Amino acid sequence: MEILNRFAICISFVLAGLTAFAGPYDAAPNAYLLRAEAEKKLCNSTEEFVKALKFLRDSPEFKFHEDEARGIALKVSAGCSGAAERFAQILVLIRTTGFSEKKSLEMALQFAASNEDVQRNFLEIFSKSFLKEFFDYESTKALNVAYELSRDYKGEPGRAREDYIALAKFCKGNDKLGLPMAFCSEYVIQVVKLSQFYQEGIVQPFMDLYQKLRGEKQYGLDMKISLEVAYNILKSGPRSPENFHKAFAFATEDLRLDKKKSLEFALLLADRSFIGGKQPPLLQFPSDSSTVVP
Amino acid sequence: MTRAMTRSLLILLFCLPFFASAQLPPPQATVELDWEPIENAQAYEVKLEPKDGSETILIKATENKISQRVPVGEYSVRIRSQDKKSGYFGKWSPAISIEVSSKVIKLITPEDNAILSDFPGEEGEIEFRWEGNADARQYTIKIWSDNEAEAQEIPVSDTVYKLKLPLGRIYHWNVTFETTRAIKYQADPMTYSFSLLGKRLLRPEIDPIIQTTKDGTTIKWTESPEAAGYKAQVSFRYLDETEYKSLAEESVTTTTWNTQRFKPGAYKIEVTATASLRMNSETAIYEYVQKPTEQELNKALEPALRVGAKPTSQKK
Numbered sequence: 001m002e003i004l005n006r007f008a009i010c011i012s013f014v015l016a017g018l019t020a021f022a023g024p025y026d027a028a029p030n031a032y033l034l035r036a037e038a039e040k041k042l043c044n045s046t047e048e049f050v051k052a053l054k055f056l057r058d059s060p061e062f063k064f065h066e067d068e069a070r071g072i073a074l075k076v077s078a079g080c081s082g083a084a085e086r087f088a089q090i091l092v093l094i095r096t097t098g099f100s101e102k103k104s105l106e107m108a109l110q111f112a113a114s115n116e117d118v119q120r121n122f123l124e125i126f127s128k129s130f131l132k133e134f135f136d137y138e139s140t141k142a143l144n145v146a147y148e149l150s151r152d153y154k155g156e157p158g159r160a161r162e163d164y165i166a167l168a169k170f171c172k173g174n175d176k177l178g179l180p181m182a183f184c185s186e187y188v189i190q191v192v193k194l195s196q197f198y199q200e201g202i203v204q205p206f207m208d209l210y211q212k213l214r215g216e217k218q219y220g221l222d223m224k225i226s227l228e229v230a231y232n233i234l235k236s237g238p239r240s241p242e243n244f245h246k247a248f249a250f251a252t253e254d255l256r257l258d259k260k261k262s263l264e265f266a267l268l269l270a271d272r273s274f275i276g277g278k279q280p281p282l283l284q285f286p287s288d289s290s291t292v293v294p
Numbered sequence: 295m296t297r298a299m300t301r302s303l304l305i306l307l308f309c310l311p312f313f314a315s316a317q318l319p320p321p322q323a324t325v326e327l328d329w330e331p332i333e334n335a336q337a338y339e340v341k342l343e344p345k346d347g348s349e350t351i352l353i354k355a356t357e358n359k360i361s362q363r364v365p366v367g368e369y370s371v372r373i374r375s376q377d378k379k380s381g382y383f384g385k386w387s388p389a390i391s392i393e394v395s396s397k398v399i400k401l402i403t404p405e406d407n408a409i410l411s412d413f414p415g416e417e418g419e420i421e422f423r424w425e426g427n428a429d430a431r432q433y434t435i436k437i438w439s440d441n442e443a444e445a446q447e448i449p450v451s452d453t454v455y456k457l458k459l460p461l462g463r464i465y466h467w468n469v470t471f472e473t474t475r476a477i478k479y480q481a482d483p484m485t486y487s488f489s490l491l492g493k494r495l496l497r498p499e500i501d502p503i504i505q506t507t508k509d510g511t512t513i514k515w516t517e518s519p520e521a522a523g524y525k526a527q528v529s530f531r532y533l534d535e536t537e538y539k540s541l542a543e544e545s546v547t548t549t550t551w552n553t554q555r556f557k558p559g560a561y562k563i564e565v566t567a568t569a570s571l572r573m574n575s576e577t578a579i580y581e582y583v584q585k586p587t588e589q590e591l592n593k594a595l596e597p598a599l600r601v602g603a604k605p606t607s608q609k610k
Contacts, residue, residue, distance in 0.1 A: 055601050061594075085602030089595060096586050096594040098558030100532035133588045139533040 043080035051084035052076035079112035086119040087112035117157035121150035135185040155196025163195045231283040237274035244270035328359035335375035342369040368393045400425040404488040411491040411573045417458045426453040430471040439463040462492030462571045495567040495575035511556040518567035526551045527564045556584040
């Protein structure tokens with residue numbers, strides 16, 4: 001893989017050289033694209049090596065032998081620009097939260113090689129999930145959530161991070177839903193995972209839908225049902241809310257169904273808003289969840 | 295008077311073996327005799343005549359008992375009393391035969407210094423077992439505890455005996471035996487001891503609120519009634535590891551333990567209530583994860599956040 005990357009960089013240089021020789025106005029559009037792509041792969045590897053080595057030498061909590069530190073810094077330098085910073089932050093984060101030096105190093109090297117947004121997602125989501133002040137997850141669960149919304153996340157990483165923080169505040173906030181931490185931690189993750197299917201993120205579609213379900217007379221659902229229905233609509237993609245509202249209106253006005261039947265009908269049609277692949281499973285709170293969801 | 299003395303003569307022998315080297319006199323053992331007191335007697339004389347014809351041993355006693363080390367062997371024993379008023383000695387009692395011996399009966403169970411526990415209720419049934427002797431007609435098992443002045447002496451024909459004893463005491467026991475010739479032998483020079491532990495102490499409950507300050511960590515638990523103290527232990531593991539390593543252990547007399555400051559990671563806290571001669575409580579176990587605060591985490595991250603910062607320009 002690395003050989004292929006190097007080969008691509010060499011080709012880019014050759015093409016860039018030819019472009020420069022021919023003059024910018026003679027360059028084919030493909031050459032520009034190729035050069036722009038190659039630019040992304042240009043790394044200040046020496047700077048990253050030096051930064052990583054200095055950090056390892058200066059950090060009192062890590063006592064790596066000089067040879068070991070140099071070996072680690074060399075690995076970090078392979079992560080391209082910003083790698084040392086990404087490495088140092090994850091190393092400190094994981095170590096400070098109570099993991100072993102071995103695990104901290106392994107994860108730090110992994111994120112040194114990732115892009116900045118993925119690393120930032122991991123850092124922020126793991127911190128928020130793990131710390132007592134926020135979701136207070138058990139360590140393995142906090143790691144899994146952070147991985148899901150960073151390394152394993154298919155959409156735009158920055159969007160997932162923002163959605164996670166915004167929805168967590170909305171769910172927990174005393175001036176918002178004010179729901180218990182245990183419930184919010186589970187629910188928010190489920191909703192944020194849908195963010196990758198929404199170009200502008202999941203927060204706004206969720207808020208619009210939730211407020212309608214709660215506030216509009218024709219729905220008038222309680223908080224528990226509203227949260228459940230909102231997720232089950234949003235999981236079928238961006239067209240789903242519109243299909244849901246239209247179907248509900250048609251069911252009540254034209255088909256003359258009662259509220260319960262209309263809701264079932266609308267959910268059925270909303271579920272058919274996306275046929276591109278396997279959808280997440282239907283969310284159904286346990287019947288006794290009234291103790292968790294007011 | 296002599297007849298009365300003869301009739302009432304009770305003999306108990308407790309002999310301690312003496313393993314002499316070749317240069318020393320023959321082995322000795324302690325002979326213990328007691329008899330009913332005689333009215334107006336101010337003293338007694340006990341005569342032990344060895345049956346092998348060696349020198350007679352005369353022992354003077356001011357009480358109605360003696361304890362004297364003598365060479366092992368068979369003896370004819372006679373006793374006489376001295377009148378308080380006249381100072382004259384009465385007649386010798388008829389002779390009885392005793393054998394002072396270093397023969398050993400090996401005790402089997404309960405083993406010496408055994409600690410016996412797990413008994414329901416207030417008493418524990420103990421099975422005493424010892425090796426038999428071919429000459430024995432009858433054994434006498436003697437059991438006593440530090441709490442009681444009187445020992446129990448029970449004649450037994452077998453080499454096993456079961457007895458219920460109150461819990462929470464240290465007991466001592468030995469076995470003597472009597473031969474078919476009705477001569478009492480010493481049985482085992484060793485007396486075994488065992489502890490019979492009382493009921494299990496109630497398990498304390500560890501308070502889930504663990505307080506960590508800059509000076510250390512405080513762990514609290516509920517009081518276990520009748521506990522004299524607590525054995526507190528804490529082990530540590532990193533969050534990605536599975537095995538705990540012991541970090542600190544201490545015996546405390548209170549229900550609070552101030553130990554070293556917990557750094558972030560997983561901890562296993564174990565507390566056991568203890569008391570002398572009582573079974574330790576079940577160990578209370580509480581697993582706890584020490585997390586940094588948001589402030590502590592942000593402070594730790596500061597140097598890492600500076601790694602990517604561009605160096606500030608310096609004035610010439």
